[in-house]
Amino acid sequence: MYMEINNLMFSYSNSSSKTVDNFSFSVEKGEVISMLGRSGSGKSTFLRLIAGLEMPSGGSFTLNGKKMFCEDTFIHPEKRGIGMVFQDYALFPHMSVEDNIIFGLPKMSRKEKIKRAGEVLELVELTGFEKRYPHQLSGGQQQRVALARAIAPEPELILLDEPFSNLDTDLQVKIRGDLRRILKKAKTTAIFVTHNQNDAHALADRIVKIKDGKIDKIGRPCDLLGVSPTEIPGMIEITYEELIGV
Amino acid sequence: MNKHLANVNGWTISAVLIIILLFSPNLSIVLGIFSPASDNWAHIKEFMLLKYIKTTLTLVFFTALFTISIGLSLAWLIAQYDFPLRNFMKWALILPLSIPPFIGAYTYHGIINYTGVIQKTLRNHFDITPNPAYFDIMNIPGAIFIYTLVLYPYVYMITRIFLSHQSASLIESARTLGKGPMEIFFRVVIPISRVSIIGGVSLVILEVLNDYGVVKYFGIQTFSTAIFQTWFGxxxxxxxxxLAASLMGIVIFILIIERLLRGGKQYSYSTTKVRPLPLVKLxxxxxxxxxxxxxxxFSVAFLIPILQLIDWVILTFGKVPMEDVLLYTKNSITVAGLGAFLIIVFSLVVGNFGRLVKHKFAKVLPKLTVLGYSIPGVxxxxxVITTFITLDRFxxxxxxxxxxxSQLVLSVNLVMLISAYVIRFFAIGYNSIESGFDKIGTNFRDASRMLGANSLRTFFKIDVPMMKGAIISGFILVFVDILKEIPLTLILRPFNYDTLATKAFQYASDEKIMEASQASLLIVGVSTIAIFVFHKLLREEPK
Known part of the structure; x- marks a missing residue:
């Protein structure tokens, strides 16, 4: 398997219960996984654990044959080769779009870096925006720059934390389609967390449902959520909370 | 893998070392209490100590009372009303902070003494020779007058910012309940501003306890002057x-009272987006x-002393050789620049440690360093001198x-003076840097690390550029404070090393008031520019 997670555990020092309780599952190369759960279910914490931004209290995690975390190993986030798109995008405000993308590129000539930035900007359809600053972009454009920045170093895995939560509904539908196209075109393995079942349905190859820090179910979108909600006439966008009746 | 061990890295080690370095000299004072007492101490304890306590507390009490009255009334006027010159006054009322208390003291003494402009005008133009006793300010009420004039901006500034962040609905609901402006001021404004008033007045009290220049010049016996005399005399x-330990006792007592008065509430500005107070046009x-x-x-606290200083500079221009003035300026800028630079670098290391290490210990430890600002300069x-002499012996x-x-190397060097500045003013720089770190949060840092940048690269490429505003503000605040500083510089400077502040103080102490004006005006000028830049920075910083 390309990615293996075994008995992953984590709890915050100020909490008695486990935020991530015994997560185990595996992912194939190029697969897009959605972590679906209500607010506070532990899905964002799981993402931070995989990224290396938090240290698990137990378990192990292997990516492409390399141990990222186990009893005696902890690889720091900058050494993992994992990309991440943050919920608020975290674009560096003092850098242009091009410099934001170049920042994450490994050692290569400036010319090559600019070329690579151009390629990923073309992928996210933002050619011509190189010299703009984050505050000069719309929410949707910022989201695509954040994605381009994460993809540019060709990470072995890309993590997306609630990638649509800052966008208005119309834009969400459009970007959702774009995102799947970009991820598949870049052949990137991806895990994204969301509380919106429509996002999960539209984007994921498989869904991991999380409830109270535990994995509830794992399966294909059509098996877990039935037909695509958007295919039902008159169906409106509903969240996971609404789906499970909270 | 052990979670806490993973947190131990270069940052942690550097931060803990800095904190120990900043905190340990204060321990020597606490330990000094237990050393055997000399005959002098028995004499001081029996005949002098009570007097020092009484005088010090009188100065503290009345200065606090008057700075609250003036600071709060100005803050309310500016935050609530629109009137001619309001926009200029809004920031001009902060300017007295640029006048070091001892410069205010000798300038006012110069204005109203027998040969000063007031008595001279009365004698020469109105043929009135008033009783000189009416014009004597070199006493306790005079010191309170000077402290009030130069220190009220602390209360004004903090309370005004607090009030302008308050929701208009509070005042408006009081109005709809039939309350007039006076009643609103006493029953709504004062109670809601309590925490910020206490925050401001605490700074005033710490400044009064720290002051050496005014009480020395006026010949008033307080702890600061007594410590100086016991040591050098x-x-x-x-x-x-x-004596220093007794003064520290008073400071700790006042800090405890402050905590109790705040009612356990941490002082913080309201950050929620409330509708601000609309200005009422008078x-x-x-x-x-x-x-x-x-x-x-504004005139009494800033304009009049500045005009007087300018007048004296014109009268004495050339009396103090220009090369001397340039040398004192160079020395002042060197020590203030070096001190501020080190404080900002140390604050960045300690601040980053406090932000990144998720352990209670990392949150509490940096707070210890803030104690340095509460402890008077003397x-x-x-x-510091006790620590450095021990270090030299070692x-x-x-x-x-x-x-x-030589047996003494470090304790006769500029290193000792700069170290003392770092200990004394660390809190000023640290507060600015800490709020800068709070503002940017950890997301950008996480993003940078996810893009393959290590801690050091992230720090220089992301954190530092994003905190430019906080770094510059912190530097300016510390720079100005060191520029005005008197007791530390007087005691710890190397032989024959003079700064603008020490030279101005020496001239004034030798009754060469006019000669002191050039150095004084330079200090006030640089501080005023710094305050102006700081004010602009604060205004332009994106929310």
Missing amino acids: LGDLDSSIK KGKKAVFATLYTVSI VVAVA LAPFYQAIGID
Whole structure:
């Protein structure tokens, strides 16, 4: 398997219960996984654990044959080769779009870096925006720059934390389609967390449902959520909370 | 893998070392209490101590009372009303902060003494020779007057920012309940501003306890002057350590009272997006009164002393050789620049540690360093010199080994003075840097690390550029404070090393008031520019 997670555990020092309780599952190369759960279910914490931004209290995690975390190993986030798109995008405000993308590129000539930035900007359809600053972009454009920045170093895995939560509904539908196209075109393995079942349905190859820090179910979108909600006439966008009746 | 061990890295080690370095000299004062008492101490304890306590507390009490009255009334006028000159006064009323208290003291003494402009004008133009006793300010009420004039901006500034962040609905609901402006002021404004008033007045009190220049110039016996005299007059370092410890006791007592008065609430500005107070436009007599009141305070606290200083500079121009003035300026800028630079670098290391290490210990430890600002300069001086002499004794064999004859190396060097500045003013720089770190949060840092940048690259490429505003503000605040500083510099400077502040103080102490004006005006000028830049920075910083 390309990615293996075994008995992953984590709890915050100020909490008695486990935020991530015994997560185990595996992912194939190029697969897009959605972590679906209500607010506070532990899905964002799981993402931070995989990224290396938090240290698990137990378990192990292997990516492409390399141990990222186990009893005696902890690889720091900058050494993992994992990309991440943050919920608020975290674009560096003092850098242009091009410099934001170049920042994450490994050692290569400036010319090559600019070329690579151009390629990923073309992928996210933002050619011509190189010299703009984050505050000069719309929410949707910022989201695509954040994605381009994460993809540019060709990470072995890309993590997306609630990638649509800052966008208005119309834009969400459009970007959702774009995102799947970009991820598949870049052949990137991806895990994204969301509380919106429509996002999960539209984007994921498989869904991991999380409830109270535990994995509830794992399966294909059509098996877990039935037909695509958007295919039902008159169906409106509903969240996971609404789906499970909270 | 152990979670806490993973947190131990270069940052943690550097931060803990800095904190220990900043905190340990203060321990020497606490330990000094237990050393055997000398005859001098027995005398001081029996005949002098009570007097020092009484005088110090009188100065503290009345200065606090008057700075609250003036600071709060100005803050309310500016936050709530619109009147002619309001926009200028809004920031001009902060400017008295640029005048070091001892410069205010000798300038006012110069204005109203027998040969000063007031008595001279009365004698020469109105043929009135008033009783000189009416014009004596070199006493306790005079010191309170000077402190009030130069320190009220602390209360004004903090309370005004607090009030302008308050929701208009509070005041409006009081109005709809039939309350008039006076009743609203006493029953709504004062209670809601309590925490910020206490925050501001605590700074005022700490400044009064720290002051050496005014009380020395006016010949008033307080802890600061007593510590100085016991040390240099009687050559009794042990007794001065005991006096310093007593003063530290008073400071700790006041800090505890402050905590109790705050009612356990942490002071913080309201950050929620509330509708701010709309300005009420004053008309007629009320507008005239508001303008007159603010202009009078500004004139008495800033304009008049500055005009007097300018007049003296014109009269004495050339008396103090220009090369001397340039040398003092260079020295002042060197020590203030070096001190501020080190404080900002240390604050960045400690601040980053406090932000990144998720352990209670990492949150509490940096707070210890803030104590340095609460401890008066004379006490810090005693602590630092004791530590450096011990260090020199310890290093003596090493000095011999490398061929240095002297037993004292570090304690007669600029290193000691700069270290003392760092201990004393660390809190000022640290507060600015900490709020900068709070503002940017950890997301950008996480993003940078996810893009393959290590801690150091992230720090220089992401954190530092994003915190430019906080870094510059912190640097300016510390720079100005060091520029104005008196007791530490007087005690710890190397032989024959003068700064603008020490030279101005010496001239004034030798009754060469006019000669002191050039150095004083330079200090005030640089501080005023710094305050202006700081004000602009704060205004332009994106919310």
